[in-house]
Structure formats: C-alpha cells, structure tokens
Amino acid sequence: MASSHTAPSIRLYVPHDLSAAAVVPLDEKQAHYLKNVMRLGPGDALLVFNGRDGEWRATVDALGRRDGALQVGDLARAHIDEPDLWLVFTPIKKARLDVLIEKAAELGAARLIPVLSAHTSVRDINESRAQALVIEAAEQCGRMTVPEVVPIAPLSAVLDALPEDRRLLFCDESGAGTPVATALASEAPGPWAVLIGPEGGFSPDERAMIAAKPFAVPVALGPRVLRADTSAIAALTMVQAHLGDWR
Amino acid sequence: MASSHTAPSIRLYVPHDLSAAAVVPLDEKQAHYLKNVMRLGPGDALLVFNGRDGEWRATVDALGRRDGALQVGDLARAHIDEPDLWLVFTPIKKARLDVLIEKAAELGAARLIPVLSAHTSVRDINESRAQALVIEAAEQCGRMTVPEVVPIAPLSAVLDALPEDRRLLFCDESGAGTPVATALASEAPGPWAVLIGPEGGFSPDERAMIAAKPFAVPVALGPRVLRADTSAIAALTMVQAHLGDWR
Numbered sequence: 001m002a003s004s005h006t007a008p009s010i011r012l013y014v015p016h017d018l019s020a021a022a023v024v025p026l027d028e029k030q031a032h033y034l035k036n037v038m039r040l041g042p043g044d045a046l047l048v049f050n051g052r053d054g055e056w057r058a059t060v061d062a063l064g065r066r067d068g069a070l071q072v073g074d075l076a077r078a079h080i081d082e083p084d085l086w087l088v089f090t091p092i093k094k095a096r097l098d099v100l101i102e103k104a105a106e107l108g109a110a111r112l113i114p115v116l117s118a119h120t121s122v123r124d125i126n127e128s129r130a131q132a133l134v135i136e137a138a139e140q141c142g143r144m145t146v147p148e149v150v151p152i153a154p155l156s157a158v159l160d161a162l163p164e165d166r167r168l169l170f171c172d173e174s175g176a177g178t179p180v181a182t183a184l185a186s187e188a189p190g191p192w193a194v195l196i197g198p199e200g201g202f203s204p205d206e207r208a209m210i211a212a213k214p215f216a217v218p219v220a221l222g223p224r225v226l227r228a229d230t231s232a233i234a235a236l237t238m239v240q241a242h243l244g245d246w247r
Numbered sequence: 248m249a250s251s252h253t254a255p256s257i258r259l260y261v262p263h264d265l266s267a268a269a270v271v272p273l274d275e276k277q278a279h280y281l282k283n284v285m286r287l288g289p290g291d292a293l294l295v296f297n298g299r300d301g302e303w304r305a306t307v308d309a310l311g312r313r314d315g316a317l318q319v320g321d322l323a324r325a326h327i328d329e330p331d332l333w334l335v336f337t338p339i340k341k342a343r344l345d346v347l348i349e350k351a352a353e354l355g356a357a358r359l360i361p362v363l364s365a366h367t368s369v370r371d372i373n374e375s376r377a378q379a380l381v382i383e384a385a386e387q388c389g390r391m392t393v394p395e396v397v398p399i400a401p402l403s404a405v406l407d408a409l410p411e412d413r414r415l416l417f418c419d420e421s422g423a424g425t426p427v428a429t430a431l432a433s434e435a436p437g438p439w440a441v442l443i444g445p446e447g448g449f450s451p452d453e454r455a456m457i458a459a460k461p462f463a464v465p466v467a468l469g470p471r472v473l474r475a476d477t478s479a480i481a482a483l484t485m486v487q488a489h490l491g492d493w494r
Contacts, residue, residue: 099346103477103480106471106473106474106477107469107471107473107477107481108469108471140472140474141471141472141473141474142470142471142472143471179488179493179494180488180493181488181489181493181494182494220493221493222354222355222487222488222491222492222493223389223492223493224353224354224355224388224389224390225387225388225389226353226354226388227353227387227388230350230353230354230480233350233477233480233481233484234354234480234481234484234488237480237481237484237485238484238485238488240469241426241427241428241469241481241485242428244469245469245470246426246427246428246467246468246469246470247426247428247429
C-alpha cells in the first residue's frame with residue numbers, strides 16, 4: 001500500500017529496467033492490485049522503482065485481468081542505496097515474524113539473514129511470503145531498494161561468512177552488554193549488522209562463538225525482556241539514528 | 248506469556264496487595280490461564296506483581312474452573328517505577344494498534360494516551376482489549392508496573408492538559424524536525440511524552456498547534472515514511488536509550 005501524503009500516492013516495485021518512455025509489463029498480481037484494489041484505469045498516474053534506476057513517474061497503459069502495462073514518464077527521484085545494514089535473526093512465530101520483516105524493511109535494512117540456533121523453535125521461514133512483505137514495505141515507505149532475503153543457514157555458518165570489516169551489534173539478552181547508546185557513541189558509520197537472538201536467548205556455546213568474533217559489539221537494550229521483533233526494531237532504529245541515514 | 252529464561256517463568260499481574268503469607272484470589276481468566284494454558288496445579292511456583300509492592304514468589308494454593316488462590320511467599324525484586332514516559336498516539340487499524348500497544352508496554356511507557364486528530368480514520372479504541380494487551384506485555388517483559396491506558400480525547404485537549412515541564416518528542420512526518428539523535432543529545436532526563444501522528448500526518452492547523460507549545464521538540468525519524476506503529480517504537484526506543492532506563 002502506498003503512503004497517502006506523496007502524490008501520486010501509489011508506488012510499485014517492478015523488476016524491469018526503467019527509463020523515459022519505457023513500457024513495463026505488469027504481472028497478474030500487480031494488475032489485480034492496481035485494477036481491483038487501487039481502482040486504477042488507463043491514464044492514471046503512479047510511481048515505479050526497481051532498486052537500481054531510481055523512482056519514475058508512470059501511467060497505466062493497459063490493465064487486464066491477468067496482465068497489463070505501464071508507460072514510464074520522467075525520473076521523479078534519483079536512485080540512492082539504503083545504508084549497508086544487515087539484520088541477522090532467528091525465525092519466530094508467524095505474526096511476529098511478519099512484524100519483524102515489515103519493520104526491518106521500513107527501517108532501511110539492506111539484507112535479512114535468518115539463522116538457526118540451538119534455541120530456535122521455528123526452523124524455517126516462508127521465503128515467498130517474506131519476499132512479498134519486503135516488497136510491500138519498500139513500496140509503502142518510499143525506499144529505493146528492496147531488502148534481500150537470503151535462505152536460512154546455521155548461526156555458525158553465517159558468523160563465519162561475515163566479512164571482518166562489518167561490525168555486528170549483538171543484542172545480548174543477558175543484559176551483560178554495554179547500554180546501546182553508549183556503545184554506539186564510540187562506533188563509526190560503515191557496514192553494520194544487527195544480531196537478534198531467539199526468545200530465551202542464545203545457548204552458552206553460541207554466546208561464546210559470537211563473543212569470539214572481533215567484530216561483535218555486545219549491547220544491552222534496557223532492563224525489560226524484549227520480544228525478538230521489538231529488539232530488532234529497537235536495534236535497527238539505534239543504528240540508523242546514530243550511524244545510518246537518520247542523521 | 249512469561250519469559251522463558253527467568254525461573255519460575257510464569258509472571259502474573261494481580262490487583263491485590265502483596266505481602267509475605269498473603270493469600271491472593273484469582274479471577275476466572277487467571278485461573279483458566281494457569282490451569283489450562285500453563286498447566287499449573289497446587290504447589291507450583293510463579294511470580295506475582297501488582298504495580299506497587301514489587302515482585303513476589305508465590306505458589307498455587309487452589310485452582311478451580313472459575314477461581315483459585317495463590318499463596319504469596321517472599322519478595323523476589325523490590326518495586327521500581329518505569330521512567331515517566333507517556334505515548335500520545337492516534338488510533339490505527341486493529342492489528343497495528345495491537346503491535347503499538349504491546350510494544351509501548353515492553354518499551355516501558357507509563358501512560359498511553361489515544362487522541363483524535365483531523366486525519367484519524369479510526370475514531371475509537373477498544374479499552375478492555377488495550378488493557379489486556381498492556382497487562383500481558385507487562386507480565387512478559389518483567390516490568391513492575393502496568394501502563395495506564397486513558398480514554399481517547401481530542402488532540403487539542405490533550406496538548407492543553409500536558410504539564411509545562413513535560414517535554415514532548417513530536418515525530419514530525421514532514422521530515423522538517425531535527426534528526427532524533429541530534430535533538431536528544433541536548434535534552435535532559437525528566438518527564439517526557441512521545442507524540443505520533445496519524446498515517447498521512449497531522450493537519451496544518453494541528454501542526455501549528457503542536458509547534459506553538461514551548462515544550463514540543465520536533466524530530467525527524469529518517470528519510471523513509473514509517474508507519475505509525477514503527478514510529479512509536481522507534482521514538483520510545485530513542486527516549487529510553489538516551490534519557491530513560493536503558494542507560
């Protein structure tokens with residue numbers, strides 16, 4: 001769904017190249033959304049983006065039951081990448097996972113990395129659902145890119161594959177970390193990742209494995225026990241506000 | 248639901264006075280929860296709190312279909328108030344409102360104040376549902392108090408009734424405010440409120456009314472359009488991290 005205070009208010013992600021006068025095909029889901037949900041018809045205006053060519057004004061060219069096409073007009077906003085911020089998280093139950101994924105996209109995360117940990121009770125995520133959620137959130141929030149959702153992998157494999165120059169904000173449920181505002185005050189912008197554990201926390205072995213990484217920055221998010229989705233939103237907020245594009 | 252990494256793991260809010268050896272009656276909903284959801288029986292341990300006497304160890308004394316009683320043991324943690332932080336918000340659709348209310352409780356808000364604005368499409372909130380959500384979140388997150396949910400009122404009335412010494416973090420959707428981390432760096436701890444507008448923002452009249460308040464601190468939450476629930480969580484996070492009990 002588009003935000004209501006930009007005009008035109010409908011903003012659609014398309015995979016196709018965008019340039020002046022290009023004609024962009026719509027798939028069945030997009031045609032349905034524009035025709036039946038948003039009640040658009042030929043000539044109506046919207047915005048399109050594809051994650052690389054910026055945001056373009058476009059008009060509906062044709063709109064059928066199963067497909068359609070847009071006519072691209074001129075560039076509305078130049079492309080800009082979101083900050084290089086990843087979210088590493090353990091899957092949680094569906095309603096809260098949806099919140100976590102939507103909010104991570106709104107808060108500008110560039111990549112979502114689900115991991116398996118010893119205490120993870122949910123062992124998989126629905127990738128096509130996650131993909132639909134990040135696209136919808138990207139359309140709604142005005143970002144120029146859609147976060148990448150990568151396949152689930154064991155925590156150890158993800159940690160070992162993290163580049164050494166990427167700082168990892170480890171949201172430590174034990175409360176042993178540095179208060180997050182204090183920790184971030186001495187850090188610099190650059191590639192970052194946020195690591196959120198399962199409800200109940202990581203196992204002692206996992207905690208030791210994380211602590212052994214020289215790029216890990218263990219932080220505490222206050223005296224209350226936060227749910228995983230809340231922790232993710234809070235941590236992404238802090239990184240964006242202090243080191244990201246909220247400055 | 249209780250957090251899984253404190254023992255005993257079940258934590259119940261009760262309205263009654265708590266002291267060593269007190270016997271506390273359970274209502275039908277609590278009896279059902281303990282008996283049928285958590286599968287407790289006589290002698291099983293849990294924690295209780297009432298928002299004023301601290302957190303106490305207790306055991307199940309009796310557990311029937313419609314009522315029951317707890318036997319209070321000794322004090323587990325002394326009482327502590329949450330920071331004096333209020334959340335002023337416009338009602339939104341149900342699923343997102345539930346997220347906003349639950350997260351505000353988790354993030355330690357002391358009072359939730361729903362307001363009517365010109366652009367508010369949802370004109371009321373379900374107070375008993377809100378009350379149930381804040382109690383459940385307080386039980387889960389370990390806080391000692393339950394946030395107060397006050398009846399909905401017009402924005403102008405709420406602004407006029409705010410004490411002059413309470414700073415108001417106004418999350419300005421226009422992007423005209425100071426970046427939130429910068430704004431908070433020059434503020435001090437004390438009574439605070441966070442003000443979140445409706446999707447689409449406040450009307451020009453409402454914006455002028457807010458700006459005229461000497462205690463208003465207009466801030467921007469980054470370049471993307473955040474949903475109301477996301478804004479509330481982000482703003483509460485920033486206040487707690489910088490001026491509240493996350494320090």
